[in-house]
Amino acid sequence: MNDLVTAEAVSRRFPLDHSDVRALDAVNLSVSAGEFLAIAGPSGSGKTTLLNLIGCIDKPTSGRIVLDGEDTTRLTPARTTALRRARIGFVFQTFNLIPVFTASENVEFPLLVQGVDSGERRRRARAALESVGLASRATHRPDLLSGGERQRVAVARAIVHRPALVLADEPTANLDTQNATQLIDLMRELNRNLGLTFIFSTHDQRLLEHTPRIVRLCDGRVVSDAHPAESARLEIPMEGDRHEQVSAACVS
Numbered sequence: 001m002n003d004l005v006t007a008e009a010v011s012r013r014f015p016l017d018h019s020d021v022r023a024l025d026a027v028n029l030s031v032s033a034g035e036f037l038a039i040a041g042p043s044g045s046g047k048t049t050l051l052n053l054i055g056c057i058d059k060p061t062s063g064r065i066v067l068d069g070e071d072t073t074r075l076t077p078a079r080t081t082a083l084r085r086a087r088i089g090f091v092f093q094t095f096n097l098i099p100v101f102t103a104s105e106n107v108e109f110p111l112l113v114q115g116v117d118s119g120e121r122r123r124r125a126r127a128a129l130e131s132v133g134l135a136s137r138a139t140h141r142p143d144l145l146s147g148g149e150r151q152r153v154a155v156a157r158a159i160v161h162r163p164a165l166v167l168a169d170e171p172t173a174n175l176d177t178q179n180a181t182q183l184i185d186l187m188r189e190l191n192r193n194l195g196l197t198f199i200f201s202t203h204d205q206r207l208l209e210h211t212p213r214i215v216r217l218c219d220g221r222v223v224s225d226a227h228p229a230e231s232a233r234l235e236i237p238m239e240g241d242r243h244e245q246v247s248a249a250c251v252s
Contacts, residue, residue, distance in 0.1 A: 003066075004164060004197055005031040005054055010063035011220075012049050023049040025220040026063070031199060033164070036191045038208055039201045041217035047201035048169055050217070054199065055167045056084040068164050085114060089158030091168035091200075095150045097142040097157075103129060103149075104138040107157045114161060128156040131194075132186055148179030152186060159196060166190075168200035172207050184210050 007029040013020040024046045031037055039047045052058040053065055056072050064073045068087055072080065089110075097106045107125040116124075129135050132152040142150055151171065158166050168187070172180035184207055190196050200207070208214055216224040 002033055003030045004033040004035075004068060005029070005199070006066040007050070007054070008064050008066075010050075010053060010060045010065060012046075012053065012058070013061045023220050024053075024060070027217075027220070027222055029215060029222065029225075031197065033197055034191070034195050036188065036198045036212055037200075038211040038214045039199065039217060040203060040208060040214050042203060045217040046220040047217055049220075051167050051169055051199065051201050054165075055088050055090065056080050085110065086161070087164045089161065089163040089166040091151070091154050091158045091166065091171050093170040093173045095142070095154050095174075097150055097153060099142055102139050102141055103134060103145065103153045103156075106142070106153055107160050110157060110161045124160050125156070128160040129153070131159070131190065132156045146179070147175055148182055151175060151179070151183055155183070155186065155190070159190065159194070163196075165197045165199065168198065170202055170204070171200055172202065172204045177206065180204065180206050 007027055010024055010027045010029075011022065012024040013022050015021075027046075027050060029050075039050055041047050049058070053060055054067065056067070056075075059073055064071055066072070067083065070083060072083065075083065098109065101109070104122070104125045107128050108121040111121040111124060126135065126138065129138050132155050134149060134152055134156065137145060137149060137153075142153070145153065151174075155166075155171075158168075166187075171187075172183055175183060187198055187200075188210060191198050202208065213227060214224070215222060
């Protein structure tokens with residue numbers, strides 16, 4: 001498989017008072033088309049920062065990110081926006097649905113922004129809602145949907161424009177176990193049946209148990225990139241031949 005996403009020595013620093021906070025530190029990562037990948041780690045480990053960089057919402061302080069053959073760090077703002085709209089779908093922890101829109105109108109919205117005609121928007125929104133099992137709820141506003149249904153509408157909105165990549169930031173954080181399990185099954189089905197590439201940040205063990213590849217971050221560094229069946233004993237390479245055990249917080 002070809003690499004869809006490549007991060008090369010990516011660092012991101014944020015100014016704080018008279019110093020910098022290093023959110024990411026020389027991260028290297030390659031993601032092939034069709035993968036289902038979790039970025040895991042404790043709060044503050046850099047998960048969301050890395051997703052934002054991959055999703056062209058932010059740019060690294062140093063290093064580069066290549067998405068679908070384009071070096072996103074070198075793009076103009078207009079080209080960055082166009083690439084993000086065309087090639088990336090987003091699923092947010094808090095759903096981010098427009099309250100006055102129906103489920104169908106929320107799903108149509110990315111296509112409206114792209115200038116797709118109304119008939120095609122309705123057709124593709126209907127197909128996307130059918131793919132997440134919500135065709136019967138198309139005319140319902142978000143306040144008439146359960147939390148699990150709102151998140152499935154968010155997934156439909158993320159895939160309606162046929163992106164190369166779907167990014168999900170803590171997608172199960174606000175869901176109970178039943179709805180979380182249903183969402184996980186749905187995303188895996190979309191990954192297998194449509195070949196969609198999923199990258200999501202999480203510390204939800206329910207989601208990690210269904211993930212074939214887990215990249216773990218701690219203090220802005222990649223400390224493990226492995227299949228969960230591999231050894232649970234993770235190590236951080238240190239200077240020379242010395243190694244230091246990853247703290248329990250970094251592998252939780």
